[in-house]
Amino acid sequence: MSRRVFTSAVLLLLFVMMCCGSGAAPTEASNSGKRIIFQVNESFSDSWNESLVQAFHSFRAPSLAYVSGFVVATVEAHYKNSTDQKSCVSIAAKSMISSGGTWTNGTAVVFDHYDVKIDRLLSPLPLRMVIVMIQML
Template sequence: MSRRVFTSALLLLLFVMMCCGSGAAPTEASNSGKKIIFQVNESFSDSWNESLVQAFHSFRAPSLAYVSGVVVATVEAHYTNSTDQKSCVSIAAKSMINSGGEWTNGTAIVFDHYDVKIDRLLNPTTIANGNSYDTDALVGGYGTSTT
């Protein structure tokens, strides 16, 4: 087979594979990955005080971790402070037992509920803490504090 024929056959095969896809029939299990985990205007309770609830208008920078059969999702959660209409960024998290397929209601860390001068927690990265059930999150943050 000449080089030109081989190249043409390879390009034709690549084109057919791209157009036709894998040919596998979708199953219900394959559709489970298309769920929206964080919804606009969804309310989250504060992780330290469940009576404090915050609704978020947008989410950014998702991070997933799998720890001992549990999937943990963390995300930047954007909201407007109701007292001074200032734009703030928090961290929200949800978890799901791998076999269950249902996400928890979730919690959030909202620092403006407290006397802390942090306006933004940015780019959460979830880290599994060894073989235990603990996870940690690395975040960047800044605020209006001069100290």
């Protein structure tokens, strides 16, 4: 291994160790704030058609954003299509007022309801943020 590769590897290792070890541990008296926002088999109504409801079996790529006094949580949500039992993907979102602690029931954009078959979102965050911003208007 060349000296340059070794130096780069050591610097990368130090950076990873600093990032992983910098988390603050909650004290016994404090509330850690850990909550499960998206539950398996929880029903979400479609954001554009309230009569369409979908439950999800798994979630991927969660993200949080602060928008105009609201905390918005979005996630890539997976479910089985009821007609052909194929795995499909959707985008689910919940929000809460930043001063409160209760999450909304949540909405989802279920692409399958619009005859669009998507198996996986390669980069879900930009698409989710656009959809959430449109919903909040």
